[in-house]
Amino acid sequence: MRNGISGGTFYGPVVMGRDVGGRLAGGSGSGVPRMLPFGPDGFVDRDEARARLDAVLAGRERQSAPVLVVLHGTVGVGKTGLLLHWAQQLPKEAFPGGVFYAAMGEGVEDAAVLESFIGVLGTPRAELPATPDALAARFRSLTADGACLVVLDGVVSAAQVSRLEPGHPGSMVAVTSRFRLSAIEQQDPAGRLPVRLAVPELGAEACAELFRTVLGDADGPDGPSLDAVVRASAGLPYVVRIAAARAADPVSDGVEGLAARIARENILEALDMPRRVFDLAYEGLDPHVQRGFRLLGAHPTAEFADALLDELAPGVxxxxxxxxxxxxxxxxxxxxxxxxxxxxxxxxxxxxQAPGLLRAVVDWYVRRAAAAELRLSGRWRLGAVFSGPEAPTGVFADKAEALAALEPDRHNLLAVAELPQTEPGQLCLLAEAVHGLFLDRGHHTLWIRITRLAVAAAGAAASGDTAAGGAADGLLLARMHFELAFALTDRGSAEDLEEARAHYDAARESARRAGGHPRTESSALEGLGRIAAARRDPRAAAELYGQALAALGDTEHPRGRALLAYHRGTAASAAGEHEQAAALLGEALEAFLALPEPDTQNAAKTRLRQAMARLAAGRPAEALAPLAAAMEAFAAPSLNRADAVLVRGDAAHALGDPAAARADWQEALELYASLRSIRVEEARIRLARGDGAPGPTRPDSPAGPHGPDSPEPQL
Structure with missing residues (x-):
């Protein structure tokens, strides 16, 4: 009897049985996403709109594909508040697959949003696809098992929406926009029509109710004064909230004084009235607080960390x-x-003082990103902000705190980089500073945009070189070419690798013109070696890694030499030069452990590569000792542990112990599934083979350590 499963590709545990009870382990490594931001305090009216959304939700049983809802209306009418309020009232069971949120707006790319969504689902960042279409397919696959809600706030074009559809047919994509987004129908290959919901201005009665709600007095003001304020608010909920806050100020004259001040301004046109309400709120502030408000006007986006305001304008x-x-x-x-x-x-x-306000904002982001980068990596960097007494070394306690603080600001980092007023030097510092965050989290789209801007800025500075500044500007340009090349290589599409090769070459050439810089030239050669390895040309990779080592000359860089020995050993193993591979990987292991602070994690990864190389050489018994040492270091669930367990199963099979092999492959499958890794197929294929044979073990196969879980380049 053959007992198998067919009909598609499965990501996660698969259970067959007549009666199955209990709770399956596995799934998302980080739980079900619930990404909604906070909604507005106090909410009134919108009964008709909420009923319409409820009806769409209730009709999901008839859906064969996710439904798209577009809430459109004028700026400030409360589209986001309405949608967040409605979504936050839903029970978790309404969308068991999770709730996703993204602030869109001009210039936000769907690929960046998909990278964020897939990362939140717990997928290893090493397995992020390289193209927007592939990212969309992965997101659909990961969200196929449970209905999801995707909230896209502030969409400006239909092109931002089409790839952000989850995989479960009972899902909903809810969009807020100033526009009707009429092009959405043309972009849907099935010709589906979205549900459009126009969000009108609040009526006078609802505005008055909201005013009293914010004021905290349900039986509060009424009469002509409140009517005047309501008229000035033009039916915009946020304006009503500000007016109520102004009237509640103890030093104000209440709603009567507010109405009198509005009346003294002459009667403005209805759509101009809200501006005066804002002016009144601003004029009632202390001068120091007014400056803090103007500082937020210099900030490129409307959302930010409290720490920014607390540090740049304390007390406001x-x-x-x-x-x-x-x-x-x-x-x-x-x-x-x-x-x-x-x-x-x-x-x-x-x-x-606007230029000074803007400089303060830009400098805050550069130094905050630099502080995080110093926690995330010990790599060498060119920028002066990373070394010396002025380096921001005590901002974050550890790597986890640095990542948690900087991750929500990833779009703000891009917005700062895109400001025309950001100086080239600051932009290049920022490009170096975001390296660790974007590498760790896989935010390739944002990373590549920032580094492209940095290359352009450094190129413009270098083109105007004087004799005094030419070498420094040339080296800066070399480093920015390298940063862009590295980001492209990490994303890794065929087009990315081709472009990265050109930038690595440009980095080497710029470094030479600047008088030579061994670290940059060596790192660029190493990057070219990584491209050759990705293209399955291990001999070319080994040659380039050798050139990278030679380029270091007598530069003191023990960690870089250890990493190059590791890469050379991996390339030699892939080329079938097993004895050379064993010697080079042994050299790398010794070098990692001999560092002033022994690099035990990279040593463990090297041991795993040693085991894979011994298997590839047909010496499975010699793989057991390095595997045991690697497993001891990889105690927590991770891709590295899953890889090690899989390889241990391969070794057991080669040594004639099929029971131990199957046990390891099953454990690897469960680990991969719990991590939402596509490598689950590596284990499933082994288990599904009639003879249990894994097939040839390639030392450069997906089952081996790579991406962020492998020893990083020397940089």
Whole structure:
């Protein structure tokens, strides 16, 4: 009897049985995503819109594909607040596959959003696909088992939406936009029509109710004064909130004084009235708080970490909350409503000190990113901010804290890089500073955009070289070419690798023109070796790694030499030169352990490679000792442990112990599945073979350590 499963590719545990009970282990390594930010405090009306959303939700049983809902309306009308309020009232069972959220807007690429979504699902970042279509396919695969809600806030074009559809047919994609997004129908190959929901301005009665709700007095003001304020608010909920906050200020004259001030301004056109309400809220602030508000106008986006305001304008966050100008967006983070941020931008632009405000914001992000980078990696960097007494070394306690602090600001880092006023030197520092974060989290789209900007800025600076500054600018250009090449190599599509090769060559040439820089030239050669290895040309890779070692000359770089020995050993094993591989990997192991701070993790990864090389050489017994040492280091569930267990199973099979082999392969399968790794197929194929044979073990196969879990390049 043959007992098998067919009909598709499965990611995760597969159980067959007549009666199956209990809870299956595995699935997402990080739980079910619940990414919604906080909604507005106090909510009124919108009964018709919420009923419409409820009806769409109730009709999911009839769906053969996810439904798209577009909430559109004017700026400040409350589209986001409505959607967040509705979604936060839903039970978790409504969307068992999770709730995803992304702030869209001009310039936000769907690939960057997909990288974030897939990362939140727990997929190893080493397995992120390299192209937008492949990312979309992976997201659909990962979300095929349970209905999901995807909230896309502030969409500006239909092109931002099409790839962000989850895989379960009972899912919903909910979009807020100022536009109707009429092009969505043309982009849907099935010709499906979205559900469009126009969000109108609030009526006068609802505005008055919201005013009293924010004021905290259900039986509060009424009459002509409140009517005047409501008219000035033009039906925009956020304006009503600010007006109520202003009226609640103990030093104000309440709603009557607010109405009188509005009346003294002459009667503006209805759509201009909200601006005056904002002006009144701003004018009631202390001068120091006003400066803090203008600082937020210099900030390139409307959402930010509380730490930014607390460090650059201490003491202003509380008064801005009290005035209704600021709201909570998540733990440790705040935001301005889009309309309010626009008002702050106007005030900042009119401030004679605007350049200083902007410089303060840019410098804060550069130093914060640099502080995180110093925790994330010990690699060498060119920028002066990373060394010396001025280096921001004590900002974060450890790597986990640095990642948690910087991850929510990833889009702000790009926004800072894209500011026309950001100086080339600051932009290049930022490109070096984001390296560790984006490498760890796999945010390739953002990473490549920032490094492209840095290459352009450094190139412009180098083209205007003087004799005094030419060498420094040339070296800076070399490092930016290297940073872009590295990001492209890490993403790894065929087009990326071809472009990366050109930038590695440009890095070498720029370094030579600048008078030579062994580290940069060696790292560029190493990068070219990685490209050759990715193209399954181990002999070319080994040659390039050898050139990288020679390029170091007498430069003191013990860790870089250890890493190059590792890469040379891996290439030699892939080329079938097993004895040379054994010698080089042994050299790498000794070098990692001889560092001033022994690199035990990279030593363990080297031992795993030693075991794979011994298997490839047909010496499975010699694989057992390095495997045992590697397994001891890889105690926690990880791709490295799963790889080691899989290879141990291969060794057991080669040594004639099929029972031990199957036990290891089953454990590897469960580990891969729990990590949402596509390598689950490596174990499944072994278990499914009639004779249990794994097939030839390639030392450069996907079952081996690679990506962020392998020894990183020397840099």
């Amino acid at each position: 966050r509380g008064p801005l909350y009290a005035a209704g100008l600021l709201e909570r967006s998540g733990p440790g983070r705040s935001r301005l409503n889009g309309v309010v941020h626009g008002h702050a931008q106007l005030l900042a632009a009119a401030d004679p």
